Amino acid sequence: MAYPAGFRYTQQHEWVKVEGDTGTVGITDYAQQELGDVVYVDLPKIGATIKAGESLGTVESVKAVSEIYCPVSGEVIALNELLQGAPEKINQDPHGEAWLVKLKLSNPKEAESLMDATAYDAYVSAKAKEHSA
């Protein structure tokens, strides 16, 4: 899996794509693989203000509930309605169609402190090695 360049990534496997003062947030391909079949997504309300590192909601697979942490600070301006009826999209297209929320960013520069695609790729490769060890 090639992680999209231009996105920023967290150690908890969320991504954010910054365009102007808007940030689109999702979970990574690594995260969806770890979760397995996603059956439920719980997102905040539009208008909610969330700080980086705070809970953004939960993604549930058949087996497990996973808390999603907001990679950057901002106000929720859009939710991905598609996921209410088709949560499995997260397994199919986690970096594209299955984004979770859009935020109006408090500080568009904030994302620069997160990992870029190369760093994140190295991070998850190291994790995968740990697993198979």
Next chain:
Amino acid sequence: MNTPTVAPLRRTALYSVHKRMGARMVDFGGWDMPVEYPSAGLMKEHLAVRTGVGIFDVSHMGDIRISGPQALAAVQHISMNDAARLAIGQAHYSALLYPEGTFVDDVVVHRLDVHDFLLVINAGTREKDFRWVRDHVRAFDCSAEDLGDRYTQIAIQGPRALQTLAQLTSADIGSLKYYWFTHGAISRHHNILIARTGYTGEDGFEIYIPPDVKTSEEVWLELLEAGKEFGILPCGLGARNTLRLEAKMALYGHEISESITVLEAGLDRYCKLDKGDFIGRAKIEKQKASGITRTLVGLEMLDRGIARDGYKVFDAGAKEIGVITSGSYAPFLKKNIALAYVPPSHAAEGAPLNVEIRGQMARAQIVPTPFYKRPKKQS
């Protein structure tokens, strides 16, 4: 460094074949077991068992053999079902109880011979169960042996299980009734225990083969080959759990435990008070007279959200009344279902309840169980 010292996880003889097939492994009762095989995933594994066939490595389960002149009396003393009613070649669901009428474990008792019984027990309770059995059959002229490491146990489950397994054996497994067993050859291996049992709510078999890696892998791969035409999938503990939940089969540590009684769990039909005395009987008789304060019910979620183990249950007026023991998205029924303990006064079918899911109340209602019952055969 703050790494806690833990015992290394135990592995079944099929461990490396699971790894080769890309299984995601998980610690289950001290065993490193496949939870799912991501190439298909839990959901497809579940559906394969409901509509075709799936196989499970259940070698982590324990086995205790009780044999000798007083084996029957010993089994009667330590288990709640009536083993005297078992014919040779027949098995039944039962449980080992504490004097309090609560569960040491649930077991499947197989009558191998007049004075010879095989108890199949849970993985996480193997040591506890064996000590319990050994200590409580001492007064009888019989021996209790821990055969937990003597078998690789594979479950073949689903409407196509018969046609799959039939390709590996000459034994007449088609005429075997549910919860009966036989002995026969499985591919090159002779005298294999083949039982028509399972934990999925489907027809199926469990076979007990020699535990060496070579035999275990051979039979596993032969089964996958035989079931190919039926869309067979190897299945992990994830699908095993959702399958048993749809069929409302109890899981130790969830619906049954050291603090839940037989009557509360609704398993009294397997508890034969008329068979004579046994451990736990007095307490159950007493509770039968005095009544129970909680009972196991099935819930279906009306609001969005999945009720998970440990979540609190409230009545329609927001008074806390109980707790979820198991809950999941049900892959075949395509609903969010759960099992919960609530007071009998709140257990009527259709009764509205609320489940607290991460601080929010979600509406649910009590539904008839089992959630899923397999269609009766047409023949």
